[in-house]
Amino acid sequence: MQTLQSSPTIDADLSLPPPKIGDVEVRGRREDPRWQLAMRIASSRSLGRSRLMADFLLYVVDRHIRDRSEEITEQQIGVLVFGRTEGYDSNEDNIVRSYARNLRKRIEDYFAGEGSDETIRVDIPRGGYIPIFSTAPAKSAATPSEPDDETGTIDDLSADGAEVAPAAKEAQEEIRLPQQHQTKRSDDAAAGSWFLTAKEALRGRLALTALCVSLSIGLLAVLVPLLRRLPEYAHAHADQALSHALWAHMFTNERDTFIVPSDDGLVIMQGVTERPVPLANYLDGSYRTKLRTDQVPGTPELLKLGRRRYTSVVDLDFVAHLAQLNEVVPARMMIRYARDLRIQDLRTGNAILIGSIEANPWIELFQPQMDFSFSIHPGSDIPSGIVNSHPRAGEAAIYGTPQSDHTYGLIAYIPNLNSTGHVLIVGGLNTAGTEAATTFLLTPSLMKPTLQRAKAANGGLQPFELLVGAGNVATNASTPQLVVERIGLP
Template sequence: MQSIEIAPDARKEAVRIGRSKHDADRVLQCVREIAESAAFRNSQRSGQFLIYIVEQAIAGNFDALKERLIGIELFGRSATYDTGEDAIVRVTASDVRKRLLQYYGQFGEAMEWRVTLPRGCYIPELIHSPQHDKPDTGGTFASTAIEEVPAVAETPQATTAALSHVEALTGRSPLKQGTLTLAIAVTCFASALLTFSGCWFWLGHTTSGSQAPPVWAGLLDPHQPLRIITSDPNIAEIQGLTGQRITVSDYANHRYIPDPSKVSPVSLVFANNILRGDKVAAVDASIVADVAATAQRYDTDVLVRTARAIQLSDLATDGNYVVIGSPLTNPWSSLYLANADFRFAREPSGREYIEDIKPETGEKPQYTPSALGFATGQSLAIVAYLRNPDHRGHVLVLAGLNGEGTEAAGQFAVDAHRMEEALRGCGYTSGREVGNVEILLQLNMMAGLPSHVVMLSCHQLQY
């Protein structure tokens, strides 16, 4: 799994807390309350993990907060165990993040101390909320928030969900105070899935006024919002259930079952039940959080809409967009990938793969995943940065063959260092404006988590 560097201030804060018996006791008390709450009730392992990493952090033992050492010290693995084969630490860390989302969605405003675990690392960030006794959502939470982002996993197994409409416009003033908490309320009603009821993101500093990295420089405009269009996870189920492909024209005209006469009455009723409500994939929530945090650094507002809430006229305008999901889960992405080199295609069985219509030396004409979502194997994803067709602005498409792939694409795109490396590999030099470009990614999957994400190819698109 890709690692990220924690801000030195986060380490300093943990050490400072450890030197104050009062603060250390209060933090540990808060953490134990979280570990004993309903959010962690069904996972003793996750609760122990949370307490362990916080104890080590405030003790200043940051070297102990590495995957192998945690596996050895907390989970009793041998000193030579293979972290590539045994993902217990990564899986538990992911579960802890999800349970923290649930907990803070219910009790976050009343907590004196908050704990967050950034993706790709095991060093917690400890944040003090001095107004905990007088909750004030305008002070503690930034105005960058999604009122209700109900989520279901981007997999065929997620059958029904009750979700509400998503639309939020972000504000910028909290960043000028020095920190940002991104609140995303997430609810998931599916028997095989965890329930999310809140999400928040913290930044240690703002970089307002500095030059945005390549790609983002073309997407972020302080004078207009960055529009994010989340996927429609159940639309893939409908296509699998009915055997009918939904084109972007069908989707735009709300023909989610193009030919009902060819669908059995039972399947038709089931399909209509699936289509109730407006839905967002669980992985989209984390992507929205990361993209919104990036946008906030450069004083750009964010507007989030679900795919099903979009009309074709909404896209026929100037502006910058982030479109999440492949054409199977977000038909709007096919509008922008129609002339791309890497495209999503389907086998007669319905299984998706990625075809390269202009393979360069050493490339294959098609790339097929070795496993479906929530399995162990390899998958693929696309990051495409394109000019907004016939309009001013740019579009960033983040799409995978499954939820893990889409999540990997999102993580890759917000990682400025990796994006710059990819662009150099595509022939772009520093300071040169980025044109239409498409990046093909390969990732490993284990227990629903993407890891070892590598760039297979990068094409400059000539159109």
């Protein structure tokens, strides 16, 4: 039986204090090679800066090593690692399963890259969360192929490398003989042969000429339309190159990119109660508690609505388009429901926040550094719209939607909370406004002028904000148009 040993090339730092997950101290067994391996993976580049993913791995390894595998359940992990309340409904809140999928991928990346020299490996099989340890397969050294003992001269091989048969070799030799050693034909036969050869050659030349003329005509028929559209192709390529610069900043190997669709259940809830939900109340859940305290009519149904996870088809369509971008790094693309996002994610990662502040309260953190901001007042006489903090000549102070046939959307590219990454806010005053913003952003020809002006001297992009407008036809947006643009931070 083989004994698991730690890798001699990568050692865990045993001087560090045991990590804590919430109020639970994770001790493991420090001398155990399995614990040392888990510590190396948790601090590796493959896991990035995801503290929750590292806590997840360390928790399940610790409980497994200490023979407490009965504590490795979705419910326990949700409570102890992700801070969920006791008895939460894991069917509605699938954060553990979501993180488990990403953790399995990150572990594979570790062993394929920086952990390729590990002598033991760990896997978390699908269908559960109990880790399995095994010895890493030994690397087999490549054996150089032995040269063939039987070699032949070039004359003994045909053009494709096959050995030439004796009869063929004789024919080759005959071909190589000087002309004077071959049997002379009679003068008449030679003359007749010459006439036939000349006639055949003439036919061949005529056929070849006809073929060339036909090919030339066909080639011109193909090339002329292509040449006419060459400027169009050149413009399309330039548009794509500028869009590539934007998406290459949003999706990188260095950090996770969190895509956060709107919480439409929250929007419905605010519309019924006519109460806005600030970010602080959204995070601690107090907006639901207050409904019970104030005995709002229909509270049980409203609370169900607040717990459910709804988002719009527009958001899902946008996420589907993002996933198909060439610049996406699949292992670094994280789709998070708004309630599952953590403020640390917006400090260290990139993020794409979809919807208005009413549907995605995280936008509240970034509005102070923006020229344009959402101002939503359900059930109030105060007009709702997108506020222009510093209106210029010809610009309005607020862009609202008093008419049902027009809407506005907002696109903002700004630094994350630590200015180490980027946040892209894409939303609108309603579903049609968000659709207008996403359509504009995903159309390279529409984004080209702004991206050209936002291009920095170092090749990067300056922050920018775009206010777009569109017709609203049965909650669907018509072709969006740029209304106001801002380049650089206010």
